[in-house]
Amino acid sequence: MSGRLASAVAMAGLVVWLGAGAALADGTYHTSQYAFGALDGTSIRSGFVENIHADGPDVYAHEQYVLNGGEPGTTYQVVLKVFPGDPTCSGNPIVIPTASLRTNAAGNGTAYHVFTPEDADGLRGLTVGGMWFLVDGGSPAYATACAQVELD
Numbered sequence: 001m002s003g004r005l006a007s008a009v010a011m012a013g014l015v016v017w018l019g020a021g022a023a024l025a026d027g028t029y030h031t032s033q034y035a036f037g038a039l040d041g042t043s044i045r046s047g048f049v050e051n052i053h054a055d056g057p058d059v060y061a062h063e064q065y066v067l068n069g070g071e072p073g074t075t076y077q078v079v080l081k082v083f084p085g086d087p088t089c090s091g092n093p094i095v096i097p098t099a100s101l102r103t104n105a106a107g108n109g110t111a112y113h114v115f116t117p118e119d120a121d122g123l124r125g126l127t128v129g130g131m132w133f134l135v136d137g138g139s140p141a142y143a144t145a146c147a148q149v150e151l152d
Contacts, residue, residue: 034144036067036134042141043107045069049132049144055152061115065099067134067142070107075100076134076141078111083129089146093131101134123151 036047050064065078078101081093098113130149134142 032147032149034132034147036132036142036144038142039140043069043071044142045107047134047142051130051147051149053152056117058116059114060117060120063098063113063115063132065101065111065113065132065134067101067103067110068108070103070109070134070142071136072103072105072107074107074136075102076109076136078113079133079135079140081131081133082123083131083146084123085126085128087127087129087146087148089129089131091129093129120151126151 031050031052034049034051036044036049038044045068047067047070048065050066052062052064054060054062063080067076070076077097078099080096080098081089082096083089083091083093085091099111101109101111103109127148127150130147132144133140
């Protein structure tokens with residue numbers, strides 16, 4: 001009986017240890033959430049970008065976009081502006097359209113985008129500035145503040 005108990009405890013310890021390694025996969029940049037703000041008087045209750053850096057072999061980063069109380073029945077283009085080596089977002093950005101976000105009758109919508117390791121080529125090891133926009137018909141309706149992102 002004590003041998004079985006010891007084996008069970010050892011197995012539980014191994015599971016916890018292996019799980020902790022996955023949870024700590026990115027020691028440089030942790031998951032962050034950035035709030036969307038309305039531009040030009042557009043309505044909003046809340047909205048955000050959840051930026052998750054997995055740094056895995058297939059998924060480098062996963063971004064989740066959420067808008068609550070926006071304009072009903074509207075399709076927004078999510079646009080990420082990356083400012084290489086410029087954490088103040090004041091230089092010339094790389095503009096990356098990432099996803100389409102469609103709101104329902106209440107003005108709520110979600111979307112996501114997955115970046116592969118190849119998508120980050122040329123940017124690894126840099127601290128960049130980043131801003132996310134929800135664009136309707138070529139005009140930004142919502143935006144985040146400039147965020148400093150460390151890419152590893």
